[in-house]
Amino acid sequence: MQRRSEKHLCEGMTLKINGRRVWERIEELGRIGATEEGGVSRLAFSQEDRQATELVIEWMQAAGLQVRRDAAGNVFGRRPGEEAGPLVMTGSHLDSVASGGRFDGVLGVILALECLQVLEDNGCKTRLPIEMAVFAGEEGSRFPGCLLGSMAVTGLLPPDYPYQVRDAQGILLADALRQAGLEPERFGEAKRRGEDIKVFLEAHIEQASVLEQAGKPVGIVSAIAGPHQYHVTIRGRSGHAGATPMQGRADPMVAAAQVIQKVEELALTSKAGTRGTVGFLQAFPGGHNVIPAQVDFTIDWRGISEDERDAIAQETLDYLAQICKERGLTWTAEVTAHTAPVQIQPQVLEVLQTTAQRLGLDYHVLPSWAAHDAMIMSQICPVGMIFVRSQGGLSHCPEEFSTLEDITQGGDLLLHALLALAEPLV
Ligand SMILES: [Zn+2]
Numbered sequence: 001m002q003r004r005s006e007k008h009l010c011e012g013m014t015l016k017i018n019g020r021r022v023w024e025r026i027e028e029l030g031r032i033g034a035t036e037e038g039g040v041s042r043l044a045f046s047q048e049d050r051q052a053t054e055l056v057i058e059w060m061q062a063a064g065l066q067v068r069r070d071a072a073g074n075v076f077g078r079r080p081g082e083e084a085g086p087l088v089m090t091g092s093h094l095d096s097v098a099s100g101g102r103f104d105g106v107l108g109v110i111l112a113l114e115c116l117q118v119l120e121d122n123g124c125k126t127r128l129p130i131e132m133a134v135f136a137g138e139e140g141s142r143f144p145g146c147l148l149g150s151m152a153v154t155g156l157l158p159p160d161y162p163y164q165v166r167d168a169q170g171i172l173l174a175d176a177l178r179q180a181g182l183e184p185e186r187f188g189e190a191k192r193r194g195e196d197i198k199v200f201l202e203a204h205i206e207q208a209s210v211l212e213q214a215g216k217p218v219g220i221v222s223a224i225a226g227p228h229q230y231h232v233t234i235r236g237r238s239g240h241a242g243a244t245p246m247q248g249r250a251d252p253m254v255a256a257a258q259v260i261q262k263v264e265e266l267a268l269t270s271k272a273g274t275r276g277t278v279g280f281l282q283a284f285p286g287g288h289n290v291i292p293a294q295v296d297f298t299i300d301w302r303g304i305s306e307d308e309r310d311a312i313a314q315e316t317l318d319y320l321a322q323i324c325k326e327r328g329l330t331w332t333a334e335v336t337a338h339t340a341p342v343q344i345q346p347q348v349l350e351v352l353q354t355t356a357q358r359l360g361l362d363y364h365v366l367p368s369w370a371a372h373d374a375m376i377m378s379q380i381c382p383v384g385m386i387f388v389r390s391q392g393g394l395s396h397c398p399e400e401f402s403t404l405e406d407i408t409q410g411g412d413l414l415l416h417a418l419l420a421l422a423e424p425l426v
Helices: 019-030 047-062 106-121 148-153 173-179 184-190 210-214 252-268 306-327 346-358 373-377 404-422
Strands: 066-069 075-079 087-093 130-135 197-205 218-224 226-235 275-277 281-284 294-303 330-338 363-368 383-388
Touching (some): 019 404, 047 106, 218 346, 226 306, 346 363, 373 383
Parallel strands (some): 087 130
Antiparallel strands (some): 226 294
């Protein structure tokens, strides 16, 4: 390997992010949509979300980036390289769940901005351009379906998608986009070509406590679990809770209870650590003294091993079919999400690990059990993820917290990984 001189600041590992600036920006964004409990509510395309995005655009422009917004509301800020492309991309999202935390998504956006600003301030030139991305509508807490912005970028949504979905108030996505100054009729133009993107890196809080338990400030993600979700409907025969004898009932709630237990049992005995959750259940007509005629519920499977995850999901459906047959019930199961798990490419892992080692960081390699924009971006380009330790593993709540020290280490890792991938020129 060629030995490099350490004279220039852009070489070696001397360049550092400004953790204090990162912290102040996270705090400033945390005031937009702040809740009394100390968290934030910034639902996609809401006034708060637009305000946060506009503030970040101001910072991006001040950092000398070439800023543009696509028709899905994603914002990109480019720092040109000596060559036109392919580019190295990094970023995350600014929207939150209702009553969420101040770090989820924001961290990856502000660290991306910080890295580009540090390169700019130090006059570091790269062969390839680096672009930061602020993806719109990641959380899916207003319109159905999450990861909206990155799905538009990867072409996973039809061009007329904004005319297909409404929020709980009945507002059409197209109208929400228009209110945000966007042109929904051009939604399809948000799609980008994978060959133009060399790699996408996302820094994110861990949202679990693996790093905390391992005593490590940062993590390098080895795989991203893919969700496989169903909406299940079981139909039976309604009746009076008192007058109807127990024998001969066709009660869909009891069948649902058995299936829910099966989900837990299969997940607990899974060899690949597949996780299963029933997070929604509704009975019709729904009265304390009525045997339900129908029960609807969801099943959410997450797995690093696609084969195992899908096999367990099928085993659950077979069990559901058997139970319904025995009890004289009918059922349907509609697949609402089916995404393959992402295995991070060895070359990207290698760059992140080597960079962490050269920085002397104490890191841990772990899978991500939550979905992220990086999971979607992997459909068109190689991806990598950096995790920052979450205090108490808490996330999607006002208590969400990461320390300035941990964030700074994650930021330095992102900075030098970006630099290595974009190839510094000195
Ligand atoms: Zn997030």
